[in-house]
Amino acid sequence: MSVTAPRGFRASGVPAGLKASGAPDVALVVNDGPAAAVAGVFTANRVKAAPVLWSQQVVRGGQVRAVVLNSGGANACTGAPGFQDTHATAEHLAAALTAVGPELGAGEVAVCSTGLIGERLPMDRLLPGVDAAVAALALDGGAAAARAIMTTDTRPKTTEVNAEGWTVGGIAKGAGMLAPALATMLCVLTTDAVAEPDALDEALRAACRVSFDRLDSDGCLSTNDTVLLLASGASGIAPGRAELTAAVTTACRDLARQLLSDAEGATKEIAIEVVGAADEDDAVEVGRAVARNNLVKTALFGNDPNWGRILAAVGTTRAAFDPDALDVAINGVWVCRAGGAAEDRAKVDLTGRDVDIRIDLHAGPATATIWTNDLSHAYVHENSAYSS
Amino acid sequence: MSVTAPRGFRASGVPAGLKASGAPDVALVVNDGPAAAVAGVFTANRVKAAPVLWSQQVVRGGQVRAVVLNSGGANACTGAPGFQDTHATAEHLAAALTAVGPELGAGEVAVCSTGLIGERLPMDRLLPGVDAAVAALALDGGAAAARAIMTTDTRPKTTEVNAEGWTVGGIAKGAGMLAPALATMLCVLTTDAVAEPDALDEALRAACRVSFDRLDSDGCLSTNDTVLLLASGASGIAPGRAELTAAVTTACRDLARQLLSDAEGATKEIAIEVVGAADEDDAVEVGRAVARNNLVKTALFGNDPNWGRILAAVGTTRAAFDPDALDVAINGVWVCRAGGAAEDRAKVDLTGRDVDIRIDLHAGPATATIWTNDLSHAYVHENSAYSS
Structure with missing residues (x-):
């Protein structure tokens, strides 16, 4: 299920002490390939969190091999020091993954954060958490990752869409502040289809336009919204653009509906x-x-x-x-x-x-x-x- | 105080049975002249209530001798029959005033309504209420008029601004749905200054822009918002445009502040x-x-x-x-x-x-x-x- 349903992906979710509750708060999604194509859609808010600024650059490179996500802190409105924290997190994960597998650079690591705006992340807890998450990586780790990115969500959100020999999987978080051009939400989608970044980008934008962008829970637009789509190519199958878009759209709509039904305090x-x-x-x-x-x-x-x-x-x-x-x-x-x-x-x-x-x-x-x-x-x- | 502070105006407020509570719900403001200049600002909502459509036409004529206002029903989204109800109300008031004073046409009567959208007004109660309000007209009737236009307001809103030998007075209602380009509010301002309609219009627009239009209680824009400014010329004094604008602005700001402090359910x-x-x-x-x-x-x-x-x-x-x-x-x-x-x-x-x-x-x-x-x-x- 979820991000580990398609072949070529491992994931994990662990507690690192960012949340006072002790609940899981650091998640990883790793693309083991053979390909590492990526597309991303980010918040339209002009006040962008440090991880958004970082991940936008990384996605522009067209290659992402790992995503690290944390709840318990948005790392937004934290200035240059906050951006350095995001950079250090990506560097740390790249080194930790390189130590146990093929070489990987920080420029292939996307970062997502969610939580309170305006406070620095406790790096002394986050970086050991990243190490623990690397150690916990598993072929069935998608569910754990979905749990670790929850904030006020009452339940994890996951999806899986099966096509002809290939699959799209996904996790998402968000339970309020849902607004057009993305909700306060993080979403990681994975697929084992063979697809170039520009095809992924086209599919992801088309899918978001009729799913997350049509969700308007309270008209508020977050600083951290991020939707990533990673393609491993592990299925060996290269779907047509329409087919790819249809599957990604189905996955996004499913997750959007789950966000709506878990919106903070809603009765309708x-x-x-x-x-x-x-x-x-x-x-x-x-x-x-x-x-x-x-x-x-x-x-x-x-x-x-x-x-x-x-x-x-x-x-x-x-x-x-x-x-x-x-x-x-x-x-x-x-x-x-x-x-x-x-x-x-x-x-x-x-x-x-x-x-x-x-x-x-x-x-x-x-x-x-x-x-x-x-x-x-x-x-x-x-x-x-x-x-x- | 209020609309009857300037010379040349009478007003009243009576219960007509539109409100289930039996509270006053029909108000009149009558300009006894010698002049009958008017200016008006109306809701920017494209779904406009019948009385707004009517009063826009009347104000365009530049002469208004009487305003009839009712709470207990907005007469909005009531189609052609609702517009006929507004027309009939103006005709009825014109005839009733003509019976006891100088001749007056329906085209010199502005109408304002506030209350629930989408229901016809009970004309069998409103028209007798208009008669009772004519009988109750008084030189000190401003306070009664202010009470009769209240809906969820917890207190009447009135103002009085004294200039050099002339005065601006006003009443307003509104306690929620406050939004730019007017709140769900009705406001009647009066002055005994000598002023042409275009000078009144300039003063009123300038005043609204920095008072009611800067109030945004909940971002919702009503179908019925109306601000009228009537000038009797009874003081014999013709202030300069800047002086007129300053006094009208002070009156509007005072009323806007009263609306804000009485907004539905607000604690701040x-x-x-x-x-x-x-x-x-x-x-x-x-x-x-x-x-x-x-x-x-x-x-x-x-x-x-x-x-x-x-x-x-x-x-x-x-x-x-x-x-x-x-x-x-x-x-x-x-x-x-x-x-x-x-x-x-x-x-x-x-x-x-x-x-x-x-x-x-x-x-x-x-x-x-x-x-x-x-x-x-x-x-x-x-x-x-x-x-x-």
Whole structure:
């Protein structure tokens, strides 16, 4: 399962003492080849954590043989010393792997971190943790790696997609701060397909665009988001680009759905399907405006089919539509037609966890679905108590 | 006090049975002249309530002799029948005022509504309420009018600004859904200054830009926001444009501050002062991004000086800045310098209601302050229970 499902990969997850709880907090994913192709997608936030700045450079080189991930500290807003810590971690892992296998440079090591922003990592605990993680590397270590990258996640997220003789596997973490252009999330995908970096890049960007980028739990954009795709080529099979993209997309969608269902304090999983849009950008803009509207989100928490708040949210966008032509259905009941009240809102059953909102703009053929959560007491509680 | 402080105005507020509580819900402001100049600023939401569509037309005419306002129903997303209800209300008031005074047309009556979206107003109760409000008109009726427009407001909002022989008065309502380009708010300002509609328009737009438009309680933009400024000319004094703008701005700032302090469920009043911006637009964009960030807002609710979340919010903007040059102070303590940790966050005292966040972009001379609230359990509670 997970990142060790495809051939050519080992992984591990160990406790290094970064988390006060003593839970696992350092993970490794190692690509044993024969190939070491890589692609990456990183946060759009202009305030980027040190490991993001590092890994962007490494991925640009097109070769990654190992990824080290830590929870218990984001290493964001830590300046030049923080970047040196990331560099030292990559150097340390490269040396430790070289000592027990083929030679490896720090420039082939990606680094991911997650946790509180603004504090240095305790390197005296992290580096011994990296050594322990190297010693623990195993062909079935994917599950341990998935556990070691959890922060407020209540469960590990893993995926496996089997194609014709090759496989895509993945792990992810993230349970809040989900926003477009990636959630506060780390994700490592692996495949034993034979693929060049540019094919991986194309597949990964296409997959993220319709999975993680369509997730908007609370509109907040993290400093550390990273999605990596490593290809070992160990299957000997070189899929076509469409086939590769399809499998990576399936894996990303599966992980995105798991992130949504584990979002901090949420009681609802809400799909906002925008149809009849002039183009896909309009559909996404409308979906996001509704997904980010705190009045819509609190109404759904209160099981209130308040379609007026949905229309008010749609009205803040620049998408093409006529306000007098908007239709809205909530869980299949068309409570709003032509911009006004239609079916009785009392017919809407919001007692379940899944909520389906459908908005018809009547302006064209395009469609998009944005996923979000409600805004609950528990969300406020978890996020007001996270760092203090 | 309030709208009846300037000479030439009468007002009233009465219960008409629109609110289930039996509290006052219909208000009138009447301009007895000699002049009837008007200016208005309306919601930027493209889904506009019927009274907004109506009053926009009326204000375009440049003459308004009366404003009728109701709480207990927004008359938004009610289609053509809702617009007819607004028209009928204006006709009814014009006839009722004509019966007891100089002739008045519906085209000189502005209408404002606030309450739940998507339901028709009970005209059988509203129109008799208008008659009762006409009968109750008084030279000291401003306070009653301020009470009759309240929804979830816990207290009426009024203001009075005295200039050299002339006065500006005002009432406002709004206690949530505060967002740029107006909060869910209604505001009527009056003055006995002599001023043409274009001078009033210039003063009102300038005043709103630095008061109501800088308030961003929860990022949600209402369908009904309206700010009207009526001038009776009864003082006989024609102030200069700068003088008029200054007085109207003072009145708007006073009311905006009252809206902020009464925002639904808030425990904090937060001033986000952005300095060192390349231009004012950048300063406003950064301030809004921080004001709308649920992770910042929940952290402040939890008395947590989590400056990393502030930096992450700044990083989502397109404003000019270098991430490694950002400084952030919370209540006077510079917890972040040059994009990294500086003074000990434990020094920050967040136990009070007022919070001052100062962000220095080090990119230029411009500055702007955005006002917002925290995101609390009570906000979630009030907004999840509003209509059900």
